[in-house]
Amino acid sequence: MAHINLGVFVSGRGSNLQSIIDASAAGRIAASVHVVISDKEDAYALERARNHDIPAYHVPVGKNDTPEFVAADQRHVELLREHNVDLVCLAGYMRLIGPNIFAAYPEAILNIHPALLPSFPGTHGQEDAAEYGVKVSGCTVHFAWSEFDTGPIIIQAAVPVLAGDDGDSLAARILAQEHKIYPQAIQWCAEGRLRIEGRRVILEDARPPTIMEAIISPGLEV
Amino acid sequence: MAHINLGVFVSGRGSNLQSIIDASAAGRIAASVHVVISDKEDAYALERARNHDIPAYHVPVGKNDTPEFVAADQRHVELLREHNVDLVCLAGYMRLIGPNIFAAYPEAILNIHPALLPSFPGTHGQEDAAEYGVKVSGCTVHFAWSEFDTGPIIIQAAVPVLAGDDGDSLAARILAQEHKIYPQAIQWCAEGRLRIEGRRVILEDARPPTIMEAIISPGLEV
Numbered sequence: 001m002a003h004i005n006l007g008v009f010v011s012g013r014g015s016n017l018q019s020i021i022d023a024s025a026a027g028r029i030a031a032s033v034h035v036v037i038s039d040k041e042d043a044y045a046l047e048r049a050r051n052h053d054i055p056a057y058h059v060p061v062g063k064n065d066t067p068e069f070v071a072a073d074q075r076h077v078e079l080l081r082e083h084n085v086d087l088v089c090l091a092g093y094m095r096l097i098g099p100n101i102f103a104a105y106p107e108a109i110l111n112i113h114p115a116l117l118p119s120f121p122g123t124h125g126q127e128d129a130a131e132y133g134v135k136v137s138g139c140t141v142h143f144a145w146s147e148f149d150t151g152p153i154i155i156q157a158a159v160p161v162l163a164g165d166d167g168d169s170l171a172a173r174i175l176a177q178e179h180k181i182y183p184q185a186i187q188w189c190a191e192g193r194l195r196i197e198g199r200r201v202i203l204e205d206a207r208p209p210t211i212m213e214a215i216i217s218p219g220l221e222v
Numbered sequence: 223m224a225h226i227n228l229g230v231f232v233s234g235r236g237s238n239l240q241s242i243i244d245a246s247a248a249g250r251i252a253a254s255v256h257v258v259i260s261d262k263e264d265a266y267a268l269e270r271a272r273n274h275d276i277p278a279y280h281v282p283v284g285k286n287d288t289p290e291f292v293a294a295d296q297r298h299v300e301l302l303r304e305h306n307v308d309l310v311c312l313a314g315y316m317r318l319i320g321p322n323i324f325a326a327y328p329e330a331i332l333n334i335h336p337a338l339l340p341s342f343p344g345t346h347g348q349e350d351a352a353e354y355g356v357k358v359s360g361c362t363v364h365f366a367w368s369e370f371d372t373g374p375i376i377i378q379a380a381v382p383v384l385a386g387d388d389g390d391s392l393a394a395r396i397l398a399q400e401h402k403i404y405p406q407a408i409q410w411c412a413e414g415r416l417r418i419e420g421r422r423v424i425l426e427d428a429r430p431p432t433i434m435e436a437i438i439s440p441g442l443e444v
Contacts, residue, residue, distance in 0.1 A: 028444045116358055116380075119341040133422035135378040136338055136360060138436065156357040157438040158338075158380040160431035163424070177436045187444045200355035202385070207441035209382035214360065214399045215437050216379040219429035222250045222409045 004190045005034040007085035009076075009093035014045025015175060016091040016112060016182050021052055023183035030190040035083035037076060039095050055083060061095050073098025080104065087189050090144060091182070094123060102146055107196060109144040110189070112182050114174045116140060116156055121149035126174060127167030135161050135217040137170060139178045141185040143196065152201045154185045154194060160217035226412045227256040229307035231298075231315035236267025237397060238313040238334060238404050243274055245405035252412040257305035259298060261317050277305060283317050295320025302326065309411050312366060313404070316345060324368055329418060331366040332411070334404050336396045338362060338378055343371035348396060349389030357383050357439040359392060361400045363407040365418065374423045376407045376416060382439035 008017050017036065024032045036049035041058040049056035059075050062068025077100045080088065088101065090111040101109065115125035116138040122128065129137040138158040145151035157177035161170055188194050193204040230239050239258065246254045258271035263280040271278035281297050284290025299322045302310065310323065312333040323331065337347035339362040344350065351359040360380040367373035379399035383392055410416050415426040 023444060116338060116341065116356070118354065118356075119338065131421075132340065133375050133420075134338070134340075135362075135375055136380045138358060138380075140357075153355050153357055155438065155440060157436040158358045158360075159436050160434065162430070163428045177438065180436075180442060181438060184442050184444050198355075199353075203440050206385045207443060208384070209437055209439040210441040211433060211435055211437045212382065213433055213437075214379040214381050214402075215435075216377065216399065216403060216432040218377060218425050219432045220402060220406050221429060222245060222406050 002030065002190060002192070004031045004086040004186075005084050006031050006087050006089055006186065007035045007037065007080045007083060008033050008089045008091050009097065010036060010038050010043055010045035010091050011040050011094040012043055012045060012092045014043065014048045014091065016178055017045050018048055019179035020089065020091070020183055020186065021048070021054070023186075029183050029187040031087070031186050034085055035079055037079060039072075039093070045092075064096055069098065073100045076101055077104045087186065089182070089186065096146075096148070097144070099146070107143060108189075110154070110182075110185060111142055111144040111149070111151070112178055113140045113142070113149050114171060114178065116158060117142065117149055117153060124167070126171040130161065130165055130167045130170050136215055137161055137174065139174050139181060141181050143201070152196050152199050154188065154201050154203075155181045157181050158215055160215055163218070224252065224412060224414070226253045226308040226408075227306050228253050228309050228311050228408065229257045229259065229302045229305060230255055230311045230313050231319065232258060232260045232265055232267035232313050233262050233316040234265055234267060234314045236265065236270045236313065238400055239267050240270055241401035242311065242313070242405055242408065243270070243276070245408075251405050251409040253309070253408050256307055257301055259301060261315070267314070286318055291320065295322045298323055299326045309408065311404070311408065318368075318370070319366070321368070329365060330411075332376070332404075332407060333364055333366040333371070333373070334400055335362045335364070335371050336393060336400065338380060339364065339371055339375060346389070348393035352383065352387055352389045352392050358437055359383055359396065361396050361403060363403050365423070374418050374421050376410065376423050376425075377403045379403050380437055382437055385440070
């Protein structure tokens with residue numbers, strides 16, 4: 001199996017970045033983070049990267065469709081190439097990525113979203129789910145398409161919504177699953193076992209789901 | 223606990239109707255089916271009802287917003303009242319119900335949908351999910367609002383989508399869960415334990431979810 005090099009885009013505290021670094025350090029995935037890029041200078045994720053001696057860059061992006069945005073897109077590709085990145089991982093990166101990255105990394109950009117897509121796309125997936133009143137939510141790793149949160153789905157994890165949940169408590173329950181499924185999706189990429197057919201992702205030699213039965217929420221009594 | 227009388231609307235084979243009849247006969251729910259109404263004369267659900275000596279009616283509905291549709295809406299309410307119905311259950315009824323029923327049964331109309339709403343509303347929830355390529359789908363019982371598949375959610379069950387699934391194989395997996403969650407939602411209505419707050423449903427004294435952990439699909443390997 002090939003070992004692959006990851007470029008991770010972040011905007012926030014970087015807990016998914018950390019789960020990827022940890023999975024890499026433990027040898028659970030044949031991948032390692034070669035560069036971390038943030039649109040926010042004070043993203044704690046940049047500090048995490050530096051703590052692990054991973055090159056970390058702040059690249060200001062400006063508004064969409066401005067010269068600054070176009071320059072950032074070009075700079076992103078330069079950095080990814082300079083660090084020999086094979087696979088781009090968006091991990092809580094709150095901005096659009098530009099057309100140069102899509103051109104440079106066809107079918108090699110992953111995103112994680114804190115809801116069961118296609119439900120609750122956008123930047124507030126957990127809050128939106130809690131407010132809508134669903135009883136089951138979860139998270140999704142998918143190939144990124146230029147339109148947010150729409151690309152072919154690799155893996156999903158479903159969790160129950162509990163009585164009294166708000167966006168924060170639901171987000172914490174979902175995050176624990178994000179930390180499992182993102183390294184898994186990366187590993188399948190490293191193993192070359194994913195094939196995109198239309199908008200479906202086929203995993204060669206898939207295992208049965210980790211829990212095969214249904215989640216029923218709230219719990220049954222009859 | 224009050225025993226409640228159900229009026230069930232069907233268009234097809236009526237497997238959810240059967241699960242409700244069975245739960246009632248077994249004493250698992252404090253509810254019994256008093257009348258079954260179908261827009262389709264040859265719906266097998268009507269035969270199921272008659273096999274259990276439940277009054278069963280074919281009420282042609284015509285197109286939406288026609289005099290025939292309005293007459294059907296009035297006839298529906300007459301039949302529900304004549305049979306002392308407390309709670310209306312839509313169980314694979316493929317038509318809109320009219321404003322007279324909503325007026326006569328405020329917050330007392332349930333629907334079941336074969337997807338994790340708000341994903342995949344409409345008449346092909348299972349096929350749409352399979353084609354979209356989600357890795358987790360499921361079913362939803364919710365209070366019906368006049369707009370299809372939008373009302374407050376009472377209970378959901380999530381199931382994994384497996385490699386090679388199509389709409390039919392996924393539908394069968396989901397259906398097994400529908401047969402669990404619809405009787406449960408009816409029982410909570412009979413017990414008077416559901417309260418609608420905005421678009422959330424609060425269940426008094428809810429149990430923890432029947433399976434608390436996540437469903438992760440495909441299964442984890444790392």
